[in-house]
Amino acid sequence: MSGQSDPRGSTFSAAELEFLAEDETIEIVPNLRMERLSLICGDFGPFRPQIATQVPIWLAVALKKRGKCTIRPPDWMSVEKLTQVLEAERDSASSFEALPFHYVEISRLLFDDARDDIPDVYMVRSLIEDIKDVRFHKIGTGLEKLSSRTYAMKLNLSAMEVNVIRPFVTGGLETFYKLGNPDLIQESSDRPQHRRPQPADRGPRRELRR
Amino acid sequence: MYGRKACQLVKELTNSESGQLTTFNNDLFAQVIEECEAHFRDLQALFMKMQEEGTSNQTTKNPDHFGAFMHHLSLVRNKRCIMAYVYNRAEVVQNLGWAVELLLPEEIEEKLSNSEKEYFKNHLATLKSYMTDMDIDLAVDMVPPKDPYIKVRVLENMGNVALSDQEANLAMHAILFLRRTDAEQYISQGKMEELTV
Amino acid sequence: MESGSDKGTGGFSAMDDYETLISTTDADLLKRSWRNEKAAPEILQFESSLVERSRAQIQLMEETVEEFMNSGEDPLTVSLYQMDIDRTVFLLRSYLRTRLQKIEKFMFHIQKTADLWSRLSRQEQKFAKRSIEDMEKHLDQSVLSKLPDWYKSHLKQSGTSEEDDMVTEPKLDAFVICRSRKFVGGLPVDDRQVNNMSFYKKGWGDYIIYSKVKMKKKLDKFCGEENPLDMYAGDIYALRYKSIKPLIESGQLDLV
Numbered sequence: 003m004s005g006q007s008d009p010r011g012s013t014f015s016a017a018e019l020e021f022l023a024e025d026e027t028i029e030i031v032p033n034l035r036m037e038r039l040s041l042i043c044g045d046f047g048p049f050r051p052q053i054a055t056q057v058p059i060w061l062a063v064a065l066k067k068r069g070k071c072t073i074r075p076p077d078w079m080s081v082e083k084l085t086q087v088l089e090a091e092r093d094s095a096s097s098f099e100a101l102p103f104h105y106v107e108i109s110r111l112l113f114d115d116a117r118d119d120i121p122d123v124y125m126v127r128s129l130i131e132d133i134k135d136v137r138f139h140k141i142g143t144g145l146e147k148l149s150s151r152t153y154a155m156k157l158n159l160s161a162m163e164v165n166v167i168r169p170f171v172t173g174g175l176e177t178f179y180k181l182g183n184p185d186l187i188q189e190s191s192d193r194p195q196h197r198r199p200q201p202a203d204r205g206p207r208r209e210l211r212r
Numbered sequence: 213m214y215g216r217k218a219c220q221l222v223k224e225l226t227n228s229e230s231g232q233l234t235t236f237n238n239d240l241f242a243q244v245i246e247e248c249e250a251h252f253r254d255l256q257a258l259f260m261k262m263q264e265e266g267t268s269n270q271t272t273k274n275p276d277h278f279g280a281f282m283h284h285l286s287l288v289r290n291k292r293c294i295m296a297y298v299y300n301r302a303e304v305v306q307n308l309g310w311a312v313e314l315l316l317p318e319e320i321e322e323k324l325s326n327s328e329k330e331y332f333k334n335h336l337a338t339l340k341s342y343m344t345d346m347d348i349d350l351a352v353d354m355v356p357p358k359d360p361y362i363k364v365r366v367l368e369n370m371g372n373v374a375l376s377d378q379e380a381n382l383a384m385h386a387i388l389f390l391r392r393t394d395a396e397q398y399i400s401q402g403k404m405e406e407l408t409v
Numbered sequence: 410m411e412s413g414s415d416k417g418t419g420g421f422s423a424m425d426d427y428e429t430l431i432s433t434t435d436a437d438l439l440k441r442s443w444r445n446e447k448a449a450p451e452i453l454q455f456e457s458s459l460v461e462r463s464r465a466q467i468q469l470m471e472e473t474v475e476e477f478m479n480s481g482e483d484p485l486t487v488s489l490y491q492m493d494i495d496r497t498v499f500l501l502r503s504y505l506r507t508r509l510q511k512i513e514k515f516m517f518h519i520q521k522t523a524d525l526w527s528r529l530s531r532q533e534q535k536f537a538k539r540s541i542e543d544m545e546k547h548l549d550q551s552v553l554s555k556l557p558d559w560y561k562s563h564l565k566q567s568g569t570s571e572e573d574d575m576v577t578e579p580k581l582d583a584f585v586i587c588r589s590r591k592f593v594g595g596l597p598v599d600d601r602q603v604n605n606m607s608f609y610k611k612g613w614g615d616y617i618i619y620s621k622v623k624m625k626k627k628l629d630k631f632c633g634e635e636n637p638l639d640m641y642a643g644d645i646y647a648l649r650y651k652s653i654k655p656l657i658e659s660g661q662l663d664l665v
Contacts, residue, residue, distance in 0.1 A: 017355050017356050018356055021356035060359075064359050067359065067363065067389075068363075068389055
């Protein structure tokens with residue numbers, strides 16, 4: 003049952019997130035001739051050698067594993083684009099750059115099965131790791147600002163990030179809500195900051211550049 | 213102190229890892245039930261006394277009334293604790309129904325009370341009955357499916373073989389994609405090897 | 410496909426709306442129902458016609474695969490069709506399973522709440538009835554038969570209780586994380602009486618915490634008054650389940 007999400011926690015397991023990500027479409031260049039596939043999840047193809055076409059990632063990976071296509075990594079998965087994203091992530095304390103909802107899972111799927119189709123794969127991989135780190139740090143800083151008066155929280159994050167912080171956000175907000183009295187707990191910014199170097203709203207830029 | 217034993221039972225629950233069961237504590241459980249019975253006897257005795265003295269209507273400033281009330285509250289508290297104990301364990305037993313086939317492994321079964329064993333059987337039957345009604349097996353596919361095919365190299369000439377989804381020519385050195393379930397027997401016999409991409 | 414709507418930012422909103430309009434296949438709907446059911450604290454309406462259609466499609470595809478195999482179709486094509494079936498079957502099973510697990514957890518509450526009871530399929534109602542019988546029997550044997558009459562109920566703590574105060578209920582106050590499919594304006598965010606409260610938001614960009622503050626607080630901290638919330642397509646928010654429930658039912662928001 004390990005791969006199944008906890009029925010109590012109502013979150014998705016890593017395998018389930020990957021499953022969802024596998025439905026995202028991606029461009030492939032087939033090297034085989036195959037008729038159109040009329041699948042439950044949609045119609046794909048027809049497949050002609052050297053003619054690019056869009057398919058779900060699970061289908062792309064299945065063809066790739068069998069040596070029947072090359073996968074064109076999505077635009078955002080280039081060194082140039084990811085470097086920009088990383089810079090921008092570091093420059094802003096509360097904005098998150100536009101990455102697909104499933105960027106973590108998609109990159110993992112492609113690293114596993116289509117390494118040779120990704121230019122500068124090692125660089126791309128390490129950039130994605132860095133982006134993940136920076137974003138998680140920002141998320142952590144943001145969570146410190148939750149309070150009993152929080153009634154909503156905008157979190158334009160990726161699937162994996164949402165899943166990881168879900169217990170904190172939902173559990174934390176719920177606890178505040180239960181405590182009820184909004185005056186019981188002071189807004190975190192009203193409190194004298196302890197230990198941490200002042201995580202002002204702009205966010206500590208130095209810390210991000212670990 | 214009243215309620216302490218019942219509280220211990222609940223602690224046993226919270227101390228065990230989530231989803232895990234400890235052996236049903238018959239002994240402590242019986243003691244809590246006894247405590248409940250004692251509370252009820254005292255409660256009744258106080259009521260009788262109040263009735264005899266004609267003070268049963270004087271709800272205020274009557275020590276016997278408060279005494280009875282305290283026995284009532286203690287009994288309720290004990291009840292809540294043992295219900296929590298049994299109910300939470302029952303939830304774990306429910307989940308076992310999803311994880312195991314018809315029979316419980318011995319090491320789990322010996323931790324259950326008789327009623328829990330019976331509950332497991334009944335609830336499993338309820339689950340199976342739903343699956344029969346719906347004509348669908350829900351005890352499989354617990355995790356999302358992955359590509360069921362694996363890449364193998366044939367190490368021995370086996371000729372044409374009918375597999376679950378295809379007839380394949382298993383000639384030596386051939387590289388094929390087979391269903392994992394089909395390939396596994398040959399791999400374990402050393403007649404094939406799995407190739408990683 | 411959800412590709413368009415799966416972009417995490419507002420920049421893709423026009424695209425999102427378009428995508429939702431042109432392509433909502435049963436496979437998408439099943440996935441959405443599965444996600445919502447998994448993430449919602451309470452049991453949702455059973456999607457009976459969707460389940461029926463999905464099962465019919467699965468069966469049709471299984472027959473197609475059978476024909477392919479008999480006609481000696483390329484094994485690659487066959488395996489791709491098979492994988493597509495496997496994925497749909499998984500979603501269907503997991504959807505049904507998630508619902509049964511909720512029934513197991515909240516059986517007594519569902520039984521006594523007509524609205525919830527009506528959300529179950531016929532087979533689920535039968536499952537719930539039997540589950541309740543099993544549980545009642547077990548609780549009675551283990552505990553209740555050993556207690557005095559006044560304390561024998563599994564729903565009430567004692568005869569003194571006016572309400573059923575021993576029944577597990579889903580937490581409708583719980584925060585859930587949801588994503589908008591298209592622009593949703595003026596979201597009612599809280600059902601608590603808002604007295605003397607102003608809304609303000611803190612942070613900007615994609616990470617905003619909306620809070621209520623008392624009016625008398627220093628105003629210089631505010632980035633401006635923020636009344637009920639506007640969500641743009643693709644925005645993700647943590648919100649109280651209760652406040653957005655109708656929007657999930659109408660398909661404007663998805664739980665993620």
